[in-house]
Amino acid sequence: MPEHRTTGRFAVVTGGSEGLGLAIAGALARDGADLILVARNRGKLETAAKELGRHGTVVHTVPADLSAPDAPARIAAHVGNLTDRVDTLVNNVGTAHFASLADTTVDEMNTMWHLNVQVPLLLSRQLLPALVNARGSIINISSYWARKMVAGRHSAAYSATRGALNSMTLALASELGPQGVRVNAIAPGAVRTPQYERSYLAPMTAEERTAHDEQIEHSYPLGRLGTAQDIATAAAYLASAQWTTGTILAVDGGLTIR
Template sequence: MKRFQLRDKKALITGGSDGIGLAIATAFAEAGADIWLVARNADKLTSAAEQLRATNVEVRTSALDLTDSTAVQTLGAEFAQAWDRLDVLVNNAGMARFQEIAEVTDEDLMAQVTLNLLAPYQLIRQFLSHLKTARGNVINISSTSAHRLIPGRPASVYAMTKGGLNSLTKALALELGPDGVRVNAIAPGAIKTPLTRNMIAGFSDQRKADYDKFVKQSFALGRLGEPEDVAQMALHLASSEAKWITGSVFIVDGGLSTN
């Protein structure tokens, strides 16, 4: 019998069509949870849903851009037609644009602030009554960039949004605790998502060698993370075995933060 069980639970996961989001959805589905995936790309959502349905759970999808001011309300209306409670909300959708501050446009700034910070806030507010009904929990996907930056990779906006997400996690854990709603965050380091793999594939041979050296020297475990590494932490936090854990930010970075 699997240790972590989510049988009969209902989970909504943003950015759920690939990478960390899909890995979390897969872990949840294998543990018995019904899944609602949210992402921008309808084709990728369809493919992800077909993969998850092989576990014999209910899978629903919404193709939405959460930087659109009306998207959260649209999602809320769709959700209310199908489900009356929400056991787990995973705020995973996000973006990172690594730019020096002098190069950041207002559009760059607001795109990251909206998706990385405002959308999670609005989603929690939108689904608050459903979370209270289920005495459910929220898992915010943050980043080690909130507290540990890498030289040569300027990330002022990204770091600001993830630091804000950590603060939101703690503030809402305190506010919603009396209602039985837990709020935690996971701060991954560098993970082998499709985006990361494509980035590395575009490196020159010398840059790949330099990057491999950096990983071996900077990560205590000597490798990048896999999406499943984050998913297993999310599965634990979503389960009843984490019933006394709230307001915490869990670093999952292979030891990058140790130096």
């Protein structure tokens, strides 16, 4: 077992127990950051911490449901007990409900607005002193759905939240730059995560799966879905790119250029 090290550099990653969040946490750890992972499921958090800790990374876990109104303040208090500096905050947690305008409910809209827009804003506010102290950066995980619509998948409410997150990224980059804090976002295309497998691919018949694969080859110039590592590589870049702020980085295999 490698010895743990304390680097003095901390990365806070929400939704850090699987999928994109876990991959991003791993990439930041490989670049020398110790980790504070936030997620709802304690078991998944413990598994993620063990996996990442094998590489010598110090991993702290914060079990929290970000849909709770007081979650950002409680998470910030937990982080404050560990460190007075946050070098990277990755706002990765989000949710999506796809429905036609007629079928979109107020509850669905409120849930998406809270998790996709308010939580990144509120957590950034709560951690702002620590981000300023580190001259750190915020990375918001957005989506191609802010820019590109897909025939047959109705996304008005969801796309609105992703567009809002992109605009918020630009506004915060302008506001916080003079304090030394950079703010960027990643807009992934479709990524083959455990959630994508469970909710989208698993219910498909063999014929639907074949049609899906053909559609991916047609829609993406690079001919494939993304991987979590594709997004993690981009996050590691933005975390270290000291003259990059206010960028919405499309990591989507070329999807949004067609």
